[in-house]
Amino acid sequence: MRSSAMRDMFALTERPEVISLAGGLPDTSTFSPALYARLMAEVAEGSVARALQYGPTEGLRIVAECAAGVMAAEGSAVDPDHLLITTGGQQVLDLVAKTLIDPGDVIVAEGPTYPGALPAFAAYQAEVHQVAVDAEGMVVEEAAAAIAALRSEGKRVKLLYTIPNFQNPAGVTLSLERRRRLLALAKEAEVLILEDNPYGLLRYEGEPLPTIHSLDSGEGEAETVIYLGTFSKIFAPGVRVGWVVAPAPIREKLNLAKQGADLCSSPLCQLFVTAFFRAQEGQRPAWEAYLDSQRALYRRRRDVMVAALTRELGPLASWNTPEGGLFLWVNLDPSFDTTDLLARSEQVAFVPGRAAFYDGQRGANAMRLNFAGSPEEEIEEGIRRIAAAVRGEQGLLGALRQPAPKAPPGGSVLPLQPRRRREQR
Numbered sequence: 001m002r003s004s005a006m007r008d009m010f011a012l013t014e015r016p017e018v019i020s021l022a023g024g025l026p027d028t029s030t031f032s033p034a035l036y037a038r039l040m041a042e043v044a045e046g047s048v049a050r051a052l053q054y055g056p057t058e059g060l061r062i063v064a065e066c067a068a069g070v071m072a073a074e075g076s077a078v079d080p081d082h083l084l085i086t087t088g089g090q091q092v093l094d095l096v097a098k099t100l101i102d103p104g105d106v107i108v109a110e111g112p113t114y115p116g117a118l119p120a121f122a123a124y125q126a127e128v129h130q131v132a133v134d135a136e137g138m139v140v141e142e143a144a145a146a147i148a149a150l151r152s153e154g155k156r157v158k159l160l161y162t163i164p165n166f167q168n169p170a171g172v173t174l175s176l177e178r179r180r181r182l183l184a185l186a187k188e189a190e191v192l193i194l195e196d197n198p199y200g201l202l203r204y205e206g207e208p209l210p211t212i213h214s215l216d217s218g219e220g221e222a223e224t225v226i227y228l229g230t231f232s233k234i235f236a237p238g239v240r241v242g243w244v245v246a247p248a249p250i251r252e253k254l255n256l257a258k259q260g261a262d263l264c265s266s267p268l269c270q271l272f273v274t275a276f277f278r279a280q281e282g283q284r285p286a287w288e289a290y291l292d293s294q295r296a297l298y299r300r301r302r303d304v305m306v307a308a309l310t311r312e313l314g315p316l317a318s319w320n321t322p323e324g325g326l327f328l329w330v331n332l333d334p335s336f337d338t339t340d341l342l343a344r345s346e347q348v349a350f351v352p353g354r355a356a357f358y359d360g361q362r363g364a365n366a367m368r369l370n371f372a373g374s375p376e377e378e379i380e381e382g383i384r385r386i387a388a389a390v391r392g393e394q395g396l397l398g399a400l401r402q403p404a405p406k407a408p409p410g411g412s413v414l415p416l417q418p419r420r421r422r423e424q425r
């Protein structure tokens with residue numbers, strides 16, 4: 001088992017003086033306390049006994065209907081009975097690995113990938129092989145070549161793991177053509193796809209793309225795609241409610257794996273989520289109105305962060321401007337190591353790029369910045385602090401690269417005696 005870089009980071013970001021651009025946090029401070037109280041009162045009045053009781057392992061049907069409604073908003077039709085409610089999307093990663101992975105099996109993933117997935121996979125002794133990502137997401141040809149090469153070494157490739165929308169951490173979106181090619185590759189190679197999609201509805205501009213799940217399912221059930229969804233980023237990570245849609249035989253095993261893990265996800269939280277996703281605001285669902293306001297907020301914050309990066313770091317760094325999601329992936333000159341930079345940064349936290357690679361080596365000059373979870377002034381101050389650390393590190397690296405001063409001719413430095421060779425001693 002490995003420590004998750006994310007867990008370690010949370011300890012640091014608990015300190016009030018630290019500006020955290022590190023977590024994968026949405027902004028929950030925008031949620032109305034009055035609405036929260038109303039929803040809780042609704043749960044208390046309508047279903048207190050149910051909220052306080054154990055529930056079915058697969059989750060309450062009413063919350064599965066809400067999850068299916070969220071998927072429908074992204075164009076994926078799914079029967080709520082084909083959904084397993086989980087304790088956040090993170091539990092899906094754990095359950096899928098628990099169910100499918102034997103020690104040494106390979107998961108092909110994007111490089112960089114979601115840092116929290118790596119320890120979940122490593123706990124079941126999966127090997128994670130990471131393939132390059134460009135502006136259109138995972139490079140599918142590289143994934144195909146990797147599967148062929150791994151198989152020729154006698155390795156068993158079990159899963160293709162992808163975060164198709166506003167990828168965590170790179171911010172890129174898998175193009176429609178690549179979604180089709182990835183699905184075709186998975187079918188041809190008889191490998192399952194794990195589509196991890198917490199961010200699809202957090203789009204600020206551009207056209208939404210169909211989920212890989214919907215490309216696979218057509219009229220019926222998907223056969224190749226295991227789909228991970230969560231209420232964390234569109235509503236609240238604190239409720240710890242997510243879901244998985246998987247082909248029936250796998251779903252049954254996931255259900256068994258979940259029984260062993262936690263019997264069921266909290267019915268209290270499921271009922272709270274249901275109350276919110278059923279609530280109306282005027283003529284429309286309250287969650288859609290809330291999501292609209294969150295999208296507008298995050299979009300503004302993204303723009304503030306991009307402007308601050310341009311102002312403070314300019315030519316010292318490069319980054320993409322994602323069309324949605326929560327993250328910017330920033331690359332510095334290859335001579336930088338952002339793990340060292342984090343240690344040197346004054347009161348600001350970010351995720352060093354190495355955390356997004358299984359080998360802990362690649363991504364050394366990159367960092368992931370969350371633009372959604374902090375107010376604008378904090379984003380600006382956080383980037384100022386990072387830029388100060390970058391300039392400090394740059395000065396240090398420059399000093400180290402200076403040629404060593406020459407000894408003065410005939411000066412006080414004693415010439416070293418040539419070393420005698422070992423065999424002469």
Ligand SMILES: Cc1ncc(COP(=O)(O)O)c(C=O)c1O
Pocket residue numbers: 024087088089090091114116163168196198229230231232237241242
């Ligand atoms: C890509 C991805 N998958 C899964 C998760 C887990 O989310 P949760 O367990 O809160 O649903 C996250 C959280 O940051 C994520 O970014």
